[in-house]
Amino acid sequence: MDHQPVEPSLSTRLSPGLYIVATPIGNLGDITLRAIETLKRCDVIACEDTRVTGKLLKHHGISKPMRRYDDHASDAAREKLLAEMQSGAVALVSDAGTPLISDPGYRLVRDAREAGTEVTSLPGACAAVTGLTLSGLPNDRFLFAGFLPVKEKARADALAELAAIDATLVFYETGPRLVKSLRAMAEALPDRDVAVARELTKLHEECRTGSPDDLAEHYEAKPAKGEIVLLVGPPLEVAASSENAEQLLVEALETLKPSQAAAQVAKATGMDRKKLYVRAMELKAK
Structure with missing residues (x-):
């Protein structure tokens, strides 16, 4: 007889701590199953805007107490959340995407870690x-x-x-x-x-x-x-001229073997190592 894995009951509470939950950046379908389960099983949700998070929760049939936590939140608001983490699971979400990426929250995570509180981060949209x-x-x-x-x-x-x-x-x-x-x-x-x-x-x-x-x-x-x-995009690479490469080879040959000098100049300029090696041998012969 096959035994199917037992899914955790949504009535089962999460372990106390802070859960960083990524939410969709636009399409409401871009949320993980684990994130939905965490939002259903947590005790309270800390969010930037209760109206925005409320729409997401309603879409997924979730009803949870929400605490507003944004850049303007007071120290007292943060301390209240930290206290709640001692006996309950607090989920931290932003209006969109992964919390703490140009969003409030790093102080809360820092203080939670300093207090020895368990912190869990769920990957998702960014x-x-x-x-x-x-x-x-x-x-x-x-x-x-x-x-x-x-x-x-x-x-x-x-x-x-x-x-x-x-x-x-x-x-x-x-x-x-x-x-x-x-x-x-x-x-x-x-x-x-x-x-x-x-x-x-x-x-x-x-x-x-x-x-x-x-x-x-x-x-x-x-x-x-x-x-x-x-x-x-990154700065454009400036193609090295043959004169520049020649000078680099001359300088490299003062301390390196031809093969090593060619490899070094090829890496620095992007030029063909075999051709540089031939020229290094010619310079060495002189």
Whole structure:
């Protein structure tokens, strides 16, 4: 006789602690079974906006007490949640996506860990990662930089600080500020590939790529709405000239064997290692 695995009863309470629960970023279907089960079995839900979270709970037939917890929450509100975790399960959600990613919550997690409270994080939707995978930009290395500053000089300073980082840059942005940010990128990050991913997972999802100036002109004519992920490709590699490679080989041969010098210069310039080795042998012979 086959024995089916026994699913935990929804009436079974979760162990006391903090549960970080990722919620959909648009499409309500983008929530894990584990997240739904956790929201059903927890004792209280800490959320940014009870109206937004209330719609999600109603969609999944869940009724739970909710506590508002956002950037403006008081220390007393955080302490109350920490106290509730001692005997009950508190689920932390944001309005959309994974909590703590440009959302409030890190202080709550930090204080919970310092108090020895069990903290569990459930993986799920994240707009930054969804936008990155959709953009077609290099994703072996990326830096999430949150929202750019609102003021023009602070925004320019932030972009200048990030300009030399050899990775795709990922930002969150709003429709009204998108064109200003693109214009600032045209100044600070010229000749970089840029992608604007908006309304992710929703009916009017869009991912448009191009130069910062071209994208700024497009969105000036057609103002963007909705939540936006703004991505900037890494600095373009400057192709090394044969003269530069020659000089690098000469310098490398002062301390390295021809094969080692060729390998080092090939890695630095992207040029063919075999050709560099032949030239290194010629230089060594001289």
